[in-house]
Amino acid sequence: GAVVSQHPSRVICKSGTSVKIECRSLDFQATTMFWYRQFPKQSLMLMATSNEGSKATYEQGVEKDKFLINHASLTLSTLTVTSAHPEDSSFYICSATTSGGGTDTQYFGPGTRLTVL
Amino acid sequence: GQSLEQPSEVTAVEGAIVQINCTYQTSGFYGLSWYQQHDGGAPTFLSYNALDGLEETGRFSSFLSRSDSYGYLLLQELQMKDSASYFCAVRWGAGGFKTIFGAGTRLFVKA
Numbered sequence: 257g258a259v260v261s262q263h264p265s266r267v268i269c270k271s272g273t274s275v276k277i278e279c280r281s282l283d284f285q286a287t288t289m290f291w292y293r294q295f296p297k298q299s300l301m302l303m304a305t306s307n308e309g310s311k312a313t314y315e316q317g318v319e320k321d322k323f324l325i326n327h328a329s330l331t332l333s334t335l336t337v338t339s340a341h342p343e344d345s346s347f348y349i350c351s352a353t354t355s356g357g358g359t360d361t362q363y364f365g366p367g368t369r370l371t372v373l
Numbered sequence: 374g375q376s377l378e379q380p381s382e383v384t385a386v387e388g389a390i391v392q393i394n395c396t397y398q399t400s401g402f403y404g405l406s407w408y409q410q411h412d413g414g415a416p417t418f419l420s421y422n423a424l425d426g427l428e429e430t431g432r433f434s435s436f437l438s439r440s441d442s443y444g445y446l447l448l449q450e451l452q453m454k455d456s457a458s459y460f461c462a463v464r465w466g467a468g469g470f471k472t473i474f475g476a477g478t479r480l481f482v483k484a
Binding site for chain 2: 288290298299300301302305349361362363364365366367
């Protein structure tokens with residue numbers, strides 16, 4: 257099956273710093289990538305949808321200036337958490353799909369666990 | 374808005390059959406997916422139903438009734454490794470573009 261990677265898998269940073277998380281589709285071209293956040297023992301919450309070469313679409317309540325998303329190529333999307341605070345500590349998961357619609361399967365990355373001290 | 378309901382926890386014994394139900398409310402429904410997630414890991418795709426009926430994949434089956442806005446995941450011949458969280462998720466919106474996840478069902482398999 258299709259493979260999606262994330263880097264880093266785990267990151268610890270100080271409050272006020274910025275952290276970049278990469279999401280790559282390794283063996284297919286992902287026209288659409290999704291970013292989710294999951295707090296412990298909770299469900300995945302969609303943060304934003306990004307299409308290659310265009311601006312990301314953010315879900316209600318997600319600050320676009322805090323969570324910067326760039327989808328520069330068909331295989332790479334990045335999420336930058338700017339001026340991170342302890343409440344941003346979470347499990348960030350990306351997923352990728354070839355077109356984003358209909359029956360296309362979403363392939364999930366392994367996730368990035370962010371801890372902000 | 375969109376909402377999904379599924380039980381928070383289910384416990385079963387090894388070798389048994391368990392059914393995890395999911396009811397949903399959404400506009401522009403495209404289909405219902407099921408994902409498995411072990412502690413500390415990412416979700417893995419199990420199944421997708423766009424049409425009414427039962428889809429079988431090995432020990433796992435998934436059912437959908439669009440008229441009832443209801444689906445379920447059936448796990449047969451339970452194994453200890455099936456202990457995990459199971460999420461139902463709705464594909465909705467123009468082109469089935471978005472996925473909304475339920476809160477998840479924690480399955481405990483006992484020996």
